[in-house]
Structure formats: C-alpha cells, structure tokens
Amino acid sequence: xxxxxxxxxxxxxxxxxxxxxxxxxxxxxxxxxxxxxxxxxxxxxxxxxxxxxxxxxxxxxxxxxxxxxxxxxxxxxxxxxxxxxxxxxxxxxxxxxxxxxxxxxxxxxxxxxxxxxxxxxxxxxxxxxxxxxxxxxxxxxxxxxxxxxxxxxxxxxxxxxxxxxxxxxxxxxxxxxxxxxxxxxxxxxxxxxxxxxxxxxxxxxxxxxxxxxxxxxxxxxxxxxxxxxxxxxxxxxxxxxxxxxxxxxxxxxxxxxxxxxxxxxxxxxxxxxxxxxxxxxxxxxxxxxxxxxxxxxxxxxxxxxxxxxxxxxxxxxxxxxxxxxxxxxxxxxxxxxxxxxxxxxxxxxxxxxxxxxxxxxxxx
Numbered sequence: 001x002x003x004x005x006x007x008x009x010x011x012x013x014x015x016x017x018x019x020x021x022x023x024x025x026x027x028x029x030x031x032x033x034x035x036x037x038x039x040x041x042x043x044x045x046x047x048x049x050x051x052x053x054x055x056x057x058x059x060x061x062x063x064x065x066x067x068x069x070x071x072x073x074x075x076x077x078x079x080x081x082x083x084x085x086x087x088x089x090x091x092x093x094x095x096x097x098x099x100x101x102x103x104x105x106x107x108x109x110x111x112x113x114x115x116x117x118x119x120x121x122x123x124x125x126x127x128x129x130x131x132x133x134x135x136x137x138x139x140x141x142x143x144x145x146x147x148x149x150x151x152x153x154x155x156x157x158x159x160x161x162x163x164x165x166x167x168x169x170x171x172x173x174x175x176x177x178x179x180x181x182x183x184x185x186x187x188x189x190x191x192x193x194x195x196x197x198x199x200x201x202x203x204x205x206x207x208x209x210x211x212x213x214x215x216x217x218x219x220x221x222x223x224x225x226x227x228x229x230x231x232x233x234x235x236x237x238x239x240x241x242x243x244x245x246x247x248x249x250x251x252x253x254x255x256x257x258x259x260x261x262x263x264x265x266x267x268x269x270x271x272x273x274x275x276x277x278x279x280x281x282x283x284x285x286x287x288x289x290x291x292x293x294x295x296x297x298x299x300x301x302x303x304x305x306x307x308x309x310x311x312x313x314x315x316x317x318x319x320x321x322x323x324x325x326x327x328x329x330x331x332x333x334x335x336x337x338x339x340x341x342x343x344x345x346x347x348x349x350x351x352x353x354x355x356x357x358x359x360x361x362x363x364x
C-alpha cells in the first residue's frame with residue numbers, strides 16, 4: 001500500500017514537471033518566433049531601398065494607404081500617368097479626391113491586382129487605365145519596376161498573385177513576402193537615409209504624382225508610326241478582360257485612355273483593336289488623347305521632359321485641366337471643395353503641392 005502511494009505521488013510529480021516543461025517549450029517557441037519576426041521586419045526596413053532622394057516613384061504604391069478620405073477616382077498605368085495626372089491639382093480645380101496608382105512599366109496584370117487592392121481599401125467611383133502597356137505580354141519583364149510596384153503593397157493574396165504573375169522564373173516568391181531576401185546584398189550600399197527612414201518614410205509623391213520640371217527644349221519632328229496590322233499579346237488581352245469584369249462586378253465605370261504621348265510604337269491598329277474589344281460593353285469607354293494635342297495646348301518642346309513621352313509639371317497641368325473637366329462632366333464626379341470631410345485633408349495636400357512646385361520652378 002505504501003509503495004503504491006509513493007508510486008502514485010511520483011507519477012503526479014512527473015506529470016506536473018512534464019506539463020511545466022511543455023509550457024516552457026511552447027513559451028520559448030513563441031518568443032523565438034516573435035523575436036525572429038521583429039528581426040526580419042527590421043532587416044526588411046533597413047535593407048529595402050527607401051526611394052526618397054532617388055527614384056521617388058518607388059513610393060507611389062505604399063503612399064496610397066495614407067489617403068484620409070474616400071476617393072472619387074483612381075488612375076492606373078505606366079510612368080506616363082504618374083507624370084501626367086496630379087490629384088492635388090485636380091482637387092483644387094474640380095474638387096475631385098483621387099489617387100494616381102501608376103508605376104514605371106506597370107503591366108496589365110499589375111494594374112488588375114492594384115485595382116483589386118484599391119477597391120479593398122478605398123473603393124473609387126471611377127477607374128481609369130492608360131493602355132500603353134497593353135502591347136506587352138508574357139515576355140515583358142523589368143525586375144526593378146516590379147519591385148517598385150509590388151513591394152509597397154500591403155500583404156494580401158492579391159499581392160502574392162501579382163508577384164507570381166510578374167516575376168521571372170529565376171526569382172523566388174518568398175523574396176516578395178520577405179524583401180530582405182532580395183536586398184540583403186545592399187549592405188555595402190546602405191546610406192544614412194536607410195537607417196533614418198527605416199520605420200517611417202516621409203511622403204515624396206503628391207498622391208501618386210511625380211513632379212518633373214525640366215523642359216526638352218529641342219525641336220524634333222514627330223513622324224507618326226506607319227500603320228501596321230498588329231494585335232495585342234494573349235496575356236494582356238486576358239487581363240484587360242479581367243479588369244473589365246472586375247469593374248462591371250463592382251459597378252465602377254472604366255475609362256481606358258491613351259495619355260498624350262508621341263512615340264513611334266503606338267500603331268493606329270492598336271486603337272482599332274481596343275475599340276473592337278470594348279465595343280458595346282456598358283460602363284467601358286476608350287479615348288486616345290493623342291489626337292487632341294491642339295485642343296490641350298501641349299507643346300512637345302516645353303511641356304515634356306523628353307520630347308513627347310513624359311509630361312513635365314506644366315504639361316501635366318495643361319492635360320489635367322482638360323482631363324478633369326472631361327471626367328467630371330462624363331462621370332458626374334462630385335465637387336467636394338466645400339465638404340469639410342474632404343477639404344481638411346485635400347487642402348493640406350494642395351498647399352504642399354503648390355509649395356514644392358514653386359520651389360522646383362524657382363530652382364530652375
């Protein structure tokens with residue numbers, strides 16, 4: 001009897017010891033995971049480029065999440081768009097609350113996933129998409145531009161899908177989840193700003209718009225491309241259809257547009273093909289602003305930084321004056337300038353825009 005009591009007591013002690021040991025192991029594992037997560041977070045913040053003094057377009061994607069009001073419109077496309085549409089100017093002129101979610105070499109699949117991301121966080125009343133990159137398909141790849149577009153997205157399934165559709169076969173999807181895996185070799189290039197802005201970065205875009213001040217200044221003759229019967233790659237057509245379906249599902253009008261650029265690789269057959277693709281689809285329009293150069297009052301020598309592709313600040317405001325009037329009239333966007341829910345935020349944004357515009361102009 002005594003032996004049995006001793007054995008029972010011993011088993012209870014062992015059981016209690018085992019439970020305590022198990023709890024300690026679990027707690028230690030949780031703490032280890034927490035410390036590892038914090039370490040990865042800090043390393044990401046330090047090693048990923050900050051895009052402050054160089055390549056500020058790398059912050060276009062991330063700064064969208066700081067907008068403090070609902071938005072009326074969101075603009076997607078390549079760098080020609082973030083040099084062409086200043087939301088803060090549109091606010092002052094028309095009372096439109098909007099954001100330019102364009103990126104360098106933004107493909108249609110990236111536009112599609114950014115649209116889904118936009119709708120999730122701040123559903124607009126109008127979506128516009130510049131169609132310049134519809135001519136590029138499966139073989140198009142620019143890793144630096146992909147990084148600027150995708151790394152700034154908040155984590156989601158759509159971010160992963162966007163990365164998977166965009167990355168080259170030699171890249172790892174994990175490097176888009178943990179960018180430090182891609183940028184760890186930057187340790188030799190780290191600057192003071194990499195530490196200074198590791199946790200918090202200042203706003204460097206103007207609600208997605210990038211200011212350019214230089215003028216091309218030369219008097220090149222522009223020869224429109226000779227018409228060739230060209231079609232769009234299958235992948236781009238697929239994602240254009242996905243974009244149309246998404247906008248229809250969300251009941252958001254879609255304006256497909258050609259931002260005014262005078263380049264030699266946009267053929268008239270592209271216009272015809274686009275018109276065919278969207279013909280008869282309710283809620284979808286297409287307009288090529290190239291043909292309205294005279295009405296826009298754009299000067300290729302004075303209003304572009306490169307003679308016909310990327311608008312400078314003067315050209316952007318000329319274009320946006322007409323563009324804002326167009327989308328206000330056609331889509332009935334509301335003027336929020338007298339609405340206190342909007343004006344506090346957007347008036348501050350416009351003041352910053354005007355201050356920096358004047359500073360940049362004075363430097364020149």
